[in-house]
Amino acid sequence: MNRNMNTLLTRLGNHNPSSLSVPETIPLTLSSVFAFEDVDSLNQVYEGEAEGFIYSRMTNPVHEALKEVMRTIDGGEDALVFSSGMAAITSTLITHLEAGDHVLASHALYGETYEFLKYQLSKFHIDVTFADFGDENIDRYFTPKTRLVYTETISNPLMTVNDLRKLAEAAHGHGAKMVVDNTFATPVVCQPLAHGADIVIYSATKYLCGHGDVTGGIVVSDQETIRAIDKVGTLYGGCMSPFDAWILIRSLKTLELRMKEHSRNALKLAAYFNCHPKINKVFYPGLDSSPCYDRASSLFNNQLFGGMLTIDLKGAEDSYRTFIDNLDGIKFVPSLAGVKTSVCSPAITSHRNLNDKELEEAGIAKSFIRISTGLEHIDDLIAEFDSVLNLI
Known part of the structure; x- marks a missing residue:
């Protein structure tokens, strides 16, 4: 069938040519949405019965490559990528908390993390206690409603290093999960999951990128936890751009x-x-x-x-x-x-x-x-x- 010029211009140029070779670096997939051959294919991908991509707010081929790197070097089962460190933090907190719950947080935290914990979670009727995690009697700060313990591997800006193993033991003893912001350390210096943490968070804007040209966040944890955070994060819309994910993959090599x-x-x-x-x-x-x-x-x-x-x-x-x-x-x-x-x-x-x-x-x-x-x-x-x- 002969096509008009405008139809040809609109539809052509969307497919890679067949080749015996593959790109040495991961291709940058900028597409915001993905097409399907038929209805059954769409249903299979949505239900997890087949691999594929739907919409880049959910995930993208470059996102998946970045997740593979991060879950591997951090010793986790799975990972998520976000538009910023704060998007990663807030999505993680909101996933695990509801009205009436309690968070036990270090008193030494990044300023905007502190602000979110103190002033935003209260709008959802969630209580937060800020404590000195060097306290030998850390158990006294827990309540029956404590769901999360939140700390940083190296605190900002006092560079305090808390006993992650002791905190994890206390958290698990009270039925809570421990969340660790590992931004200052990176997996090169410390892998909190190996010391008992349940969830590890990064502002990828910092050392993971390391060149001042990306804004992003990453969460690493077990598959069940990642699935739960993914559902909430997708709804809140804090998705990383494919280009930022591509730059991060490049940066992580060094x-x-x-x-x-x-x-x-x-x-x-x-x-x-x-x-x-x-x-x-x-x-x-x-x-x-x-x-x-x-x-x-x-x-x-x-x-x-x-x-x-x-x-x-x-x-x-x-x-x-x-x-x-x-x-x-x-x-x-x-x-x-x-x-x-x-x-x-x-x-x-x-x-x-x-x-x-x-x-x-x-x-x-x-x-x-x-x-x-x-x-x-x-x-x-x-x-x-x-x-x-x-x-x-």
């Missing part, structure tokens, strides 16, 4: 190499700050003077402690401003985990929406500078920090 170098540089930088007269305190679990050192050493892989550290500056209250404003090559960035070293003030960035009382309860001072250690030569980093500390 994750171990990057995390090793981030960790090496951070340890050297922490040791430098630890001896500097203008620094009150250094928060980094890799320092043998850190109260978290022994615990981190038992939980973390290959004596790697991650690329994040926080310093507490001496001097006037606005010393953080002098420090930030006079840096040259090192930039002030309200995020982290890129290949370039960056700094931020948690009190005015990640924890900006916390009031003074909440900041005090979280142990965060305006004199804190959080440093995301990059991949530059350590001598250059120390030289630049040294020059700006001379101004304080």
